[in-house]
Amino acid sequence: MKKIQVSIAQLDNYGPWTVSPEPKPEAFLQMLQSRLFADLEEEISDLGGLAFITRYDNTIAISNGLTIEDHEKIQKKIREKYPVTVSFGIGNAETAYPAQKFASEALQDTGSSQSAKRLEEVNGETVQFPEESQVQIAHIDINHVTGYTDIEPIYDTHQLIQQVYLSLSEALVSKKALVFYTGGDNFMAPSNGLDKEDILEVLTKVEEETGIKLKAGAGRSTNAVEAARLASEGLHDIRDNETDENVIFKEST
Template sequence: MTVQISIVRIDGYGPWTLTRGSDREHKLQILQARLYSDVQRLFAQKNALVFFNRFDEMFAVTNGVTLGEHVEILKELLKSHNLDISISIGSGKTPYEAHLDAYRARNQKVQRNKLKVYGDTKDGDYVQIMHVDVDGSTSTVSKDLTPYEISSLIANLHAKLLQKFMEKGALTFFLGGDNFMVVANGIGSAETVELLDEVTNGMKIRLKCGIGKAATARKAAEMATKALDTIRDLRKTGKIERIFEQSCL
């Protein structure tokens, strides 16, 4: 039971930014946005899915993407971006273990090609992704809080989700708005409810969660979003569900 994580990173980014002059911040933001767009597009074509970690580093969930395909993606990125970019590949029973494997491959320079693609690919069993959002945020939270107060609430929520799920070997990413995705192989529905309750304890909000399982990350995310949409549809009929799961395995 394995999941594959690939870390796309701009190497030497900090020192490089210092060579861009003082009036650089807008240029850096544009560069980061363009790079993310290209990374997401190229991996999505392989049925993978990319999440921001930090703006100079992105995590891709890459079950089914071969080593050769990683090399081709890096070649495409280097054609468009005059940057020192590396991709590190890892796998593990949990997403956290997979990211550690990728981290070690980069640090140990485990390289099987001429480009900076570190590590190797393995056949993954499945990907489990959760799509989490704040219950009723449009009608309740937005009425009670200012836009910046909402940002503070969401940042606090993100930190709590990240910590709680990381303790279980899962990786949490903010999507924007009040939406998060958690790469969460091995965490069942009952445990998910417990974790979400622990996260929101004292926060005066509730969370709902769609869980998706599939052979690839892109399909798992689709299943998770369909599950979340199902929760919304069920509520129109008077049935309240906080967790719903869909799988195409």
């Protein structure tokens, strides 16, 4: 059975760096983290993968198609551009949750996130691409979110979206998938192995918990960029009323 590959980028010894010699200005850290994420996204997506905002000091990416050497090239570019460096753990499995678990373990095996000795490690197992490779991503959003954005206080809508995010992540992890917030009212769920029934079940559970109605386009391909493209296309079809279903699947041919 085909597999999804997860890479975790972790800044080397970042915590100590942020307070050395004294706590660095918060704004500088925010700027660094956001620009570094954007650059990781650019590097990884140029190669067909997709990085998702996680903790900023740790970034999870779906990386099918990226070799060990590709990871090393990215490390090198980061090193020559930033005052910080990055290590990578890589894992793979038939579903996304265990793949990130293996990637975490591979990373943790190289040393502590707060170790001054660990530097630019790459550890873990990649998937043969494209033969053994498959990525399914569901692009999920909130129905009629403008109704909130234009009327409610912005922080209230933000809080509501965070509730939806947490509810989604609990429902999806229980099915061995993952989900990330991608801004606005959008979520992306690496969800190999889930079918339409599974996703509808997740959306229904979230609606019961939060009162928020969701819809989803799911795409399936050999890499993340293409899977996400199909997913967004599917979601677009639902928004355009080209279907009256809440979940549609698209597969690359």
